[in-house]
Amino acid sequence: MKLYEFAPAPNARRVSLFLAEKGIEIERVPVDVRGGANLTDAFRAMSANGKIPLLELDDGSYLCESVAICRYLDETFPSTPSLFGDTPLARARIEMWHRIVELDGLLPAFQAFRNISGVYQDREHCVPEWGEESRRRVRQFLPRLEHRLSRSPYVAGEQYSVADIAAYVLADFCVQRLSITLDEYPYLQAWLARIEARPALRRPG
Amino acid sequence: MKLYEFAPAPNARRVSLFLAEKGIEIERVPVDVRGGANLTDAFRAMSANGKIPLLELDDGSYLCESVAICRYLDETFPSTPSLFGDTPLARARIEMWHRIVELDGLLPAFQAFRNISGVYQDREHCVPEWGEESRRRVRQFLPRLEHRLSRSPYVAGEQYSVADIAAYVLADFCVQRLSITLDEYPYLQAWLARIEARPALRRPG
Known part of the structure; x- marks a missing residue:
């Protein structure tokens, strides 16, 4: 998996804090959002909302929306307590x-x-x-x-x-x-x- | 359980459509939002966001936020297919x-x-x-x-x-x-x- 992000953006930060809390290491790819790198056709073809953070899965598909990314990672790395709840x-x-x-x-x-x-x-x-x-x-x-x-x-x-x-x-x-x-x-x-x-x-x- | 709602409001409608799809029958309590019935201290003591829809659980506690209500009902009435996904x-x-x-x-x-x-x-x-x-x-x-x-x-x-x-x-x-x-x-x-x-x-x- 790879995480496309623009580190200063608050929604990217939410995912970063989540990854740190869960102890998940993942490859990071910086995207220059201020410079408009997320506005290209190539990026829009990957990200359904045209935004970061964007998670590339090992099958080559993509997930955007920070909370959807965190929920997916929460369930696929169950070795640490869930941050979304257990019941x-x-x-x-x-x-x-x-x-x-x-x-x-x-x-x-x-x-x-x-x-x-x-x-x-x-x-x-x-x-x-x-x-x-x-x-x-x-x-x-x-x-x-x-x-x-x-x-x-x-x-x-x-x-x-x-x-x-x-x-x-x-x-x-x-x-x-x-x-x-x-x-x-x-x-x-x-x-x-x-x-x-x-x-x-x-x-x- | 009881559902406090203001039927014309779109967030109440989301829960109503969800309940209908799942075939869940539940007691409804109308709240006159246009008239400000959700602005009273009594209502605010029940609803953490001061809004409808609001679900009263059988233990006397409350859930607000339409998506949180739907997710809870999705999991507690598992007899029909999940509308939040199975994997x-x-x-x-x-x-x-x-x-x-x-x-x-x-x-x-x-x-x-x-x-x-x-x-x-x-x-x-x-x-x-x-x-x-x-x-x-x-x-x-x-x-x-x-x-x-x-x-x-x-x-x-x-x-x-x-x-x-x-x-x-x-x-x-x-x-x-x-x-x-x-x-x-x-x-x-x-x-x-x-x-x-x-x-x-x-x-x-």
């Missing part, structure tokens, strides 16, 4: 929280960054007012995440899961890309410290 | 296409409708320019869906899956809510006819 109810709870973090946190964060910065204005029409509104929605989501982490050691419950990976990437994106500080959220800070103490976070990725 | 690779391909339909089709469609119509302007700031841009993105997605359906009988491959349910709800939303006609897409039309011939589509829901 129907655990899987549903993890999916619920994962989607809440994505839909109410990560996606507004991406829309805020792209529409305010215009980083991809060579390929999309940006609406700065929507960028600012999206940034406000990210700020409104953070107290909800803080409330959750005041009652639960990890986002989806007692165990570390893909929902924590998404929330960790969100927290970092808030600070690095959206100038949103997290200092006012003590439970979120304590959770960040628990996440950053994990061996997977101390490896490159 | 790791099938599950990954269905998740990939399901997410493409959601992220590149349904979410822009929802953002288009909400920002153009202002249907929820009592509870959110609307940006009409983003609504129009989102509508353009939905229109740009439809040729991709047409291309996919020119090569595959169903969205994720040879079998009907949750990705078809999401795409069906999207197609209907385009026509009903966004005044986007689908007449120029013959493969999409043929697929719609296949979907609408399914017994589940002929029942109410």
Whole structure:
């Protein structure tokens, strides 16, 4: 297998953190997304959404969408605990929280960054007012995440899961890309410290 | 179990179509979302995202997020074929296409409708320019869906899956809510006819 990625992109980072947590080593192929290397016909023929991360399987077929890639790897490398859950109810709870973090946190964060910065204005029409509104929605989501982490050691419950990976990437994106500080959220800070103490976070990725 | 829903909402419809396809009967509790019944403290205490659909389990706990609800029901009613896939690779391909339909089709469609119509302007700031841009993105997605359906009988491959349910709800939303006609897409039309011939589509829901 080979993983096509653009390391700074948050969705590539989700897969990298997942691989590190599971201890999976895989060949990496860098793709210059900022330079438009994912816009070529050759890349689009491989990636159904035209985006990275993209996993090339040993049979020559491809999987895109970071969560689909992680779910596939979770099931094909079962030697470590599942990050998607071990029972129907655990899987549903993890999916619920994962989607809440994505839909109410990560996606507004991406829309805020792209529409305010215009980083991809060579390929999309940006609406700065929507960028600012999206940034406000990210700020409104953070107290909800803080409330959750005041009652639960990890986002989806007692165990570390893909929902924590998404929330960790969100927290970092808030600070690095959206100038949103997290200092006012003590439970979120304590959770960040628990996440950053994990061996997977101390490896490159 | 009980399902709290607002029947006209597209995410409630996804769960209804899923239940009909699986032949699952479940008690329904209508929630007046337009009237703000989901904004009360009582409802928020049940629903982690403050939204419908919301599944109350027999132990008194709750699951929100339509896809998490469907995945849970898929696994707890295994008497009919899984709509999420039966092998790791099938599950990954269905998740990939399901997410493409959601992220590149349904979410822009929802953002288009909400920002153009202002249907929820009592509870959110609307940006009409983003609504129009989102509508353009939905229109740009439809040729991709047409291309996919020119090569595959169903969205994720040879079998009907949750990705078809999401795409069906999207197609209907385009026509009903966004005044986007689908007449120029013959493969999409043929697929719609296949979907609408399914017994589940002929029942109410």
